[in-house]
Amino acid sequence: MRKSSFLVLFLVAFGLTAQAQDKDQVIENMIKEAKENSQLKKLAYEVTDLIGPRLVGTPQMQKAHDWAVDTYAEWGIEAENEQWGVWRGWERGVSHIDLIEPRVVSLEGMQLAWSPSTDGPVTGEVVIVPDLEDSVAFQNWLSNEVEGKFVMISMMQPSGRPEYNWKEFATEESFEKMKKDRQEAAEAWADRIEKTGYNARSLPAALEEAGAAGVVASYWSQGFGVQKIFSASTKNIPMVDIALEDYGMLYRMVENDAKPKLRINAESKELGEMPTFNTIATIKGSEKPEEYIILSAHFDSWDGGTGATDNATGTLVMMEAMRILKKMYPNPKRTIIAGHWGSEEQGLNGSRAFVEDHPEIIENIQAVFNQDNGTGRVVNISGQGFLHAYEFINRWLEPVPQDVRRHIETTFPGSPAGGGSDYASFLAVGAPGFSLSSLNWSYFNYTWHTNRDTYDKIVFDDVENNVILTAILTYMASEDDQSFKREKSILPVNPRSGRQMTWPNQRNATRRGMLD
Template identity: 55%
Template sequence: MKQRTIRRGKAWVYSGALILGIFSFENALAQRGQRPAQTLDPIVTKIVEEVNKNSQLEGLAFELLDVVGPRLVGTAGMTNANNWAVKKFESWGIPAKNQQFGEWEGWERGVSHIDMVYPRIKTLAGTQLAWSPSTKGKTIEGEVIALPEIKDSLDFQRWLPSVKGKYVMISMPQPTGRPDHDWEKYGTKESITKMNKERDSLSIVWANKIRATGYNVNSIPGILENAGAVGILTSNWSKEFGANKIFGARSKKVPTLDISLEDYGILYRLAQGGIKPKIAVNTSSKSLGPVPSFNTIAEIKGTEKPDEYVILSAHLDSWEGGSGATDNGTGTLAMMEAARVLKQILPNPKRTILIGLWGSEEQGLNGSRSFVLDNPEIVEKTQAVFNLDNGTGRVETINGSGFVHAYDYVGRWLSAVPQQITKDIKTEFPGSPGGGGSDHASFVAAGVPAFMLSSLSWGYFTSTWHTNLDTYDKLVFDDLKWNVIIAATMAYKASEEPELVSRERRVMPAGPNGTPQPWPAIRQPRRTGVGY
């Protein structure tokens, strides 16, 4: 296809593919001292003043993260979060409701203890994985063993009876608990090379060992428990000091426990050294049967165009390793605070501003996908969706999600935000439609202009994303205030547009067969679920 070059103001577009982002160009002007002084819209000035002088972010964070805590779908924590959010919105004069979209297998975490009792006494750092079966309050003691060297599936079947009455380790032991950045800072070139070779070699050996059983890491827990194992031990290190990824159990009869890197290493070394370590485990979690799953939806009613919408989007649910602070407590808190500020500064917007706090995002965007299918009249007339998800940092990038004219209207809205906040934001227009990484993708699939306000990392993917370290202390409130100002300002500007903006989609790039790749399709949510 022949490419056309179009110049529009300060952006150049190749048949819908941006070469130079609007704000990157503005930054270039600023560096040369050529950017004109910014005059803020009076409404934006009030938004900034309210956020900076009367922020409620810290109080909201305390209530959501410390009092409510983690918000795993199917748990009381998620139900409590839904109810808390409704009451908080209503206290600000914003009507809100919990909209059921399905149900999930309910689970309640109880008190748990994991102790090494031989060859010495040591309380182990670890956690029972979500939806894991329990010991029903009884203390179950057993020897710890690791998967042995296995030639093939027949060899595995011959070994399998030996797991009866034992706890079986199925994760690779890590040769180092120091993250790569620590090695790069302090290690010699020779020691770094040696460690990388050892780790790579061990990874290959362990993967081959699992493969030789005839099963995989997801199916082998069921095989082991059916053979009489009393528990499954894992250690899913995130490659950062003290952080493990914490997900859901694959076992159905016995507990699955994720053990911290070094405690797992102790057990492994003892087992390999012929010491036959023993642990005692006591867990009292409960399966609750199917429980309803909700999205929390709040509304600031529009005046001139009440049946057209702008949506502030974040997922309320989390995993359970920490308190879900950066995934996605930060997005939830920022969007709730933006709603509070808008209600105070702009109580009667032109269009209705909805706040969608989605459920079960972590299991596949189930809440937002359900909302899209269940509310076609809203989806049809949604001006824009602004989504916050990935971490505590200030917004760093905005992608046009594949909408040809996104550079125009997103550029207008973003230009109303104080330049101090936008000066380092990188934009990509028209960008590409998200396939499913966060809830904006549910709307993009339906053709709605929906945009991920992507944040600075602050070590997100190794330190806090789905880990035991995703906790209140990782929040950076100064950055969150900027995100509130961005979200509130862009929602205000989008709500005041004269007409609904263009939904024209870009021509997608060619795939392996030479034909354009398809636009992401609307996907069915899981409205019922069990476990992981």
């Protein structure tokens, strides 16, 4: 071999070795920063305890957007609040629900989101939607029995103990009897509501028109002390959710003709038309600035708790990953964007608006990494139907530490999600969006849209795990010599319908929420 050829080979080998060493050093530095200088608890405290829940259209949502921009600025990262629409403005105040007859006790409950204010305490007798023959009989009841009363519209649960608790302690016969009683009670209640001629959504409006003082519901989440808190469907009278335990007590009092009375004070403010935003943070690429990696997490929440695991934890993962990337990888090859979306809870509206408004970004996305479903460590990544996802995802996962990677199952090519979280907005236009899907931690029963979704439910070890994973995936996707190949796989046959599955369609964002 000639000396010149040998020298060339040596320099190439040396360059590749140095490049590998540089990569290893960057990743090592990111892991060390995540473990030894974590900002997660500070960020979690600020966004959940200080700002609180982030319902779209509320001042708290605006405070959160401004806080994120200011926090990014402290880290030397450019960020802005990008308006994409307007929403009905509303602000929650005090909820106080008191039983005043036949005895006095304050009950556990709260007004639902966008509930009308009572403008001071309102007192009235409590009644239950009756089990009548048909809608004609129900209309007669509406005309004669509703005015000035609080109407209970939810079934009474046979037991406040979750099924897993029964399964652990009950005899087999008792457990089966409980499940049968629950099923029969649910079916009977559904039949009762159907015979009114209304459904769960339209019934409150009918009660309001008939002169009810308020609507009382109880949406149990099948966990000890946990209620789902969604939105009111009344325009002028309060709609409240009362915890299973107190709701059952009221129900039994009505059934036994004790004629219970409630005093409800539900304070809230209507704020008119409020702007809605996405917070967009950017670390500009140095070699391929027109190609993008997007770190995706919705910023808004329901407001029964403080939105800690849905989705402050996803937000924290993306913010902390951005901080670490800026510090340890300040000049990425591709542009890195963090998208903190508004109004995901009402239909992925913030991310859908971003997709509609930024076609120049969408067509050049290398990857979207989205985290939403709770505080748990990531345990699954699907290829979302992209034929070559196996090649790219596995390459990006390769340097992830074993104590992080060993928890993760991958599915290739997978099938594209049509909804569920914001990565679906990108998939619908053929952009590579991937869900970093988390371990459950009793998410759906205990924290998803509930009054218990609070700071104390965050598992910071798992969130740190996800920060390390996200930072490394982003670094590897940015440094990859290849751009992601968007060729789609042939989707399988749906076993339920027997028809071949199709790629999800793009849906428009709602730009005027609850205003028309």
